[in-house]
Amino acid sequence: MTENYRLVEVPNMGKVEFPASMSDDEVANVIKTKIMPSQTTAQPPTQDVNFSDRLKSAAMRVGQGIIDPVTAGAQMLTNALPGGVVKAGNQFNNYLADKTGLVDRLPEGGLNQQIKEDEIRYQQQRKAAGSEGIDFARMGGNIISPANLAIALKMPQALTTGGRIATGVGAGLLSGGITSPVTSGDYAKEKEKQMLMSGAFGGAIPAVAAVVSPKVNPQVQMLMNEGVTPTPGQILGGTFQKIEDKLTSMPLLGDAIAYARRKGLDEFNVAALTRALKSIGSKTESMGREGIADVRGKLSDAYNNLLPNLTFKSDATFSSGLNNLKQLASQLPESEYKQFNKIIADQLENKMTSSGLMNGETLKVVESELSRQAKGYLGEQSFDKRQLGSALEEALNLVRQNLQRTNPPLAKELGKINEGYAQYARLRDAAGRQGSLEGKFTPDQLAAAVRAQDKTLGKRAYSEGTALMQDLTDAGKSVLSPKYPDSGTAGRAALNIGGAGAAGAGYISPELLAAGGAASLPYLPYGRQAAAALLTKRPSGAGAMAEALRKFGPYSVPTTSQFNQPLRIEIIGNGGQQP
Secondary structure, three states: OOOOEEEEEEOOOEEEEEEOOOOHHHHHHHHHHHHHHHHOOOOOOOOOOOHHHHHHHHHHHHHHHHHHHHHHHHHHHHHHOOHHHHHOOOHHHHHHHHHHOOOOOOOOOHHHHHHHHHHHHHHHHHHHOOOOOOOHHHHHHHHHOHHHHHHHHHOOOOOOHHHHHHHHHHHHHHHHHHOOOOOOOOHHHHHHHHHHHHHHHHHHHHHHHHHHOOOOOHHHHHHHHOOOOOOHHHHHOHHHHHHHHHHOOOOOHHHHHHHHHHHHHHHHHHHHHHHHHHOOOOOOOOOHHHHHHHHHHHHHHHHHHHHHHOOEEOOHHHHHHHHHHHHHHOOOOHHHHHHHHHHHHHHOHHHOOOOOEEOHHHHHHHHHHHHHHHHHHHOOOOHHHHHHHHHHHHHHHHHHHHHHHHOHHHHHHHHHHHHHHHHHHHHHHHHOOOOOEOOEOOHHHHHHHHHHOOOOHHHHHHHOOOOOOHHHHHHHHHHOOOOOOOOOOHHHHHHHOOOOOOOOOOOOOHHHHHHHHHHOHHHOOOHHHHHHHHHHOOOOOHHHHHHHHHHHHHHOOOOHHHOOOOEEOOOOOOOOOOO
């Protein structure tokens, strides 16, 4: 039954709650017979409590916290027993009391009453030692209690933040149920409050841990190292990214999110183009068609600067490769096949001496003409013409690879240029794919180009994740948007609907606009970088702190007894009523 309470001032204890149904005489009797005797050894707190007393008090409170889960388990089991078992006698209660070290014999009210009376004595001793406020020492004892740690270590550890929140709620409910004793009031009602508070606390801890030291996705970190800044939702992933996806329809905020995602894809393009130039110590700030042309021009300049110092000498590997290429080209339609053979004869084979030599000047002409012809055919609408362009490009690669083998002093520089050209070929393919935005590509489009350019048998390198530039495309596909957002989002459209006034369908309240503007800050210039740094960078010790929160936080929720709350006394017998 529901019981109301009233506060009574008790010497050296402050306010204590008594059932409202008790008369003044009954309250006075309880204070005289139950409470005051237990205060004979307790002294009122003074201002000159020495350090030794405080240390002893702290140790006592830690010890209390350690045994709290054991006490709570015994209390829960006792209250869960069928009435007939308890009615048979107090032997079981006494057995539990003996095993938990509470007392030798229980009072008339049973284990619940004994726990409440023990709590009174505990708080008296705490006050006598000058301890006020939240009982942090007892909370620490709760956390390190073997009973609590055993549960925490056995709980499964979820991999995602959403999963950790769900696990935290469950762990909190469990902790509030079996590891926190009820020290005042009706057991069922107070236990329900404990479990609800503990569940909420346990669910909040993983979110706090994600902020203290988020477990940054390695692919997110790799993109950021390349100069790409994902949005907060893309960084946190999972549930957070789903929420961010839904927020794209909000006024102002939706446009800000779309802007941030477009900027992320732009930065991805610049990072990919810069990859092709990194080997020659250069970079680009351009993207789209301008960026593709910039990469080709800088690689060409580097190669042309090296050509005068090179000598071409056809070796067995080159001859074998060229013969294999001719065999493959025979699969082209007759007109394209004849054209391939003519270009190879005129622009390559006839430029060599009988011993397969070319000087730097001749080599420059061969290089320039093969490159021009390949580029021209690759830009044709006809599939067969583009295949011819690819064959000529492969012939050019054979020449460059031969140069690297036959010019050892310059092999390293040539290798860097050839690596840049190999990456450029993939970028050019991605920029020319259907759906690219004026030469700007998405991670999916670049990934398709990377796979198409994989020359290993059965696309082995791509299937194993080792194809050239695949690390970048895999990270981009995993983290970034699959397509460029439109410049005008649903949020912007909402602002333009029904401009007839406040009653129009498109009316947006000033409050909503203000909220949307404030929430947009992490997606705007400078705010993007600041938000990303906040979510991914922490001091070295933050990781250990966050891991401890994830694992043990849900089990450290304080019980009501750990605050300076009024003690609630329920008297069974002596005129009182049992709730």
